[in-house]
Amino acid sequence: MTLSPGAPHPDHPDFDTVVWLDVLTSAGTPGQGEFYAELESKLRGRLDPLGVLRPEWSKRFAHTAAGAWTNTDDFGQRIPASLPGFDKARRAFATYDPKGVFTSAMLTKLGL
Numbered sequence: 001m002t003l004s005p006g007a008p009h010p011d012h013p014d015f016d017t018v019v020w021l022d023v024l025t026s027a028g029t030p031g032q033g034e035f036y037a038e039l040e041s042k043l044r045g046r047l048d049p050l051g052v053l054r055p056e057w058s059k060r061f062a063h064t065a066a067g068a069w070t071n072t073d074d075f076g077q078r079i080p081a082s083l084p085g086f087d088k089a090r091r092a093f094a095t096y097d098p099k100g101v102f103t104s105a106m107l108t109k110l111g112l
Helices: 032-047 072-082 086-096 105-110
Strands: none
Touching: 072 086, 072 105
């Protein structure tokens, strides 16, 4: 559960429900970067203080107009802050893959 979107929130035991949104566009759809960036921004703004927005790791997230995985605020601050086990995961990655053999550009960007 360390990096799970369903991990308990330490300050909010009342956050006991996970809602997954599946939003899909076709490859090459004009404006999809802007659409997803705006969607994430609106969701984030409407959830606080009722919940927390976390990524589904197998999906696109951290959007800007340039596309998925380009929002440096999400990668540098929001995602790590939203997952209480993030530092534990960082230590596990460092312990079990010290040479970064099983990493990716996205994991590196996240600091894992």
